[in-house]
Amino acid sequence: MRFLFLTILLAFGVAVAAQSVAPRDGWVVTPTAKPFDVLLDDLKSAVRADGFAVVTQAGPTGAARNRGIEIPENRVVGVFNNIYAVRILEASVPAMIEAPIRFYLTEEADGTATLSYKRPSFVFAPYTLDATPDLMIAAAELDTAFAAIADAATN
Incomplete structure (x- = not known):
C-alpha cells in the first residue's frame, strides 16, 4: 500500500513539476528569458x-531540497503599500484578506522564469457588493502599479 501511495505521489509530483502557468481569466502571465534568481x-x-x-x-523549493526532493524554483511574493491597505480597509474590511497581492515566479524546464499575478481588480471584484466605490478605484490604480512593476521586472 505504501508503494502504491508513493508511486501515485511521485507521478503527481512529476506532472506538477512539468507544468507552466497558463494564461487564465484575471491573470497576467509573462514568460521571460531571465533565469529565476535574476527575475x-x-x-x-x-x-x-x-x-x-x-x-x-513563500516557496516550497528550499524545504523540498532539504528533504531530498528536487522541484523547479518557484516563489510567491506578496507586495503591497500601506496607503492602499488603509484605503481598502476603509472601503471593505473583508476585502483586506486579499492583501498583499501576490506575484508568482516559476522556473521553466529550459531554465527561464515566468512572472504571473492576478490583476488587483480581479482579486477585489468579489467584494464590490458591500464596499464603497473606492475599492475598485484603488484596485484600478493597483492594476496600473502592478503592470508597471511586472513590466520593469520582466524587461
Missing part, C-alpha cells in the same frame, strides 16, 4: 522603485 531580484527592485514593499515570500 526574483529584478522583481524586488521594481517593487521598491514603484513605492511598494515585499511583505511576504
Whole structure:
C-alpha cells in the first residue's frame, strides 16, 4: 500500500513539476528569458522603485531540497503599500484578506522564469457588493502599479 501511495505521489509530483502557468481569466502571465534568481531580484527592485514593499515570500523549493526532493524554483511574493491597505480597509474590511497581492515566479524546464499575478481588480471584484466605490478605484490604480512593476521586472 505504501508503494502504491508513493508511486501515485511521485507521478503527481512529476506532472506538477512539468507544468507552466497558463494564461487564465484575471491573470497576467509573462514568460521571460531571465533565469529565476535574476527575475526574483529584478522583481524586488521594481517593487521598491514603484513605492511598494515585499511583505511576504513563500516557496516550497528550499524545504523540498532539504528533504531530498528536487522541484523547479518557484516563489510567491506578496507586495503591497500601506496607503492602499488603509484605503481598502476603509472601503471593505473583508476585502483586506486579499492583501498583499501576490506575484508568482516559476522556473521553466529550459531554465527561464515566468512572472504571473492576478490583476488587483480581479482579486477585489468579489467584494464590490458591500464596499464603497473606492475599492475598485484603488484596485484600478493597483492594476496600473502592478503592470508597471511586472513590466520593469520582466524587461
